[in-house]
């Protein structure tokens with residue numbers, strides 16, 4: 001027997017992009033002055049939760065699925081282009097986006113790996129790989145390079161796909177964390193990094209919240225991500241490994257380090273490139289994945 005269609009609630013509540021289903025249902029209940037638990041049961045226990053929620057809200061199932069990843073089926077688009085979302089991919093929503101939708105600052109959303117900046121509000125919001133609480137979010141209007149870097153980051157994910165871009169970004173973060181903790185970045189003459197440090201207040205020998213340092217490094221991290229992706233693809237397509245690695249090191253020196261010198265044998269950049277020079281069986285299969293992905297993108 002078909003379940004009885006739920007009665008529409010009087011007040012319309014629009015979900016945030018990537019909002020968790022329970023978070024949205026709590027907001028829906030609060031705004032309409034109705035208990036949360038019955039609403040949750042009505043939606044969660046319905047054979048087609050998107051249809052139940054559509055009946056309650058008046059929003060179309062398609063729009064609800066676009067906003068609420070937990071409603072997505074294999075046929076529905078999801079944020080970041082990936083079907084499953086481990087818990088660590090939950091992040092605080094941009095507080096300005098949340099306020100615009102009548103949500104409070106505790107709203108949690110599922111975020112794609114390449115999210116770090118709310119480009120709409122020019123705010124540093126961090127993400128799954130760059131932890132930042134709602135209270136730590138800040139305006140980056142004074143550092144437009146951050147918004148530009150976010151655009152480049154999304155573009156990389158569009159070209160190479162989210163999983164490969166996420167892996168390369170993870171590797172770039174490890175390298176940058178080593179560089180900043182070992183003072184290597186302070187030797188950089190990159191005018192962009194100096195400007196960001198000055199405008200965001202990152203000075204040596206002073207406690208600075210991690211999101212500020214992450215933000216200062218972010219454009220360089222995205223640039224390094226692109227170098228890693230291209231290097232891996234070249235080698236996967238049969239280019240000479242040593243020449244490709246040497247060229248990548250030269251590009252990193254010119255576009256990322258800019259006057260700073262990488263660390264010694266313990267520098268993760270060396271691990272990164274030596275694993276390409278002497279690949280393990282596991283690394284080889286990763287290269288195959290890159291070759292397949294790059295082939296798909298070129299067709």
Ligand SMILES: [Zn+2]
Pocket residue numbers: 094095096097098118119120121123
């Ligand atoms: Zn926003």
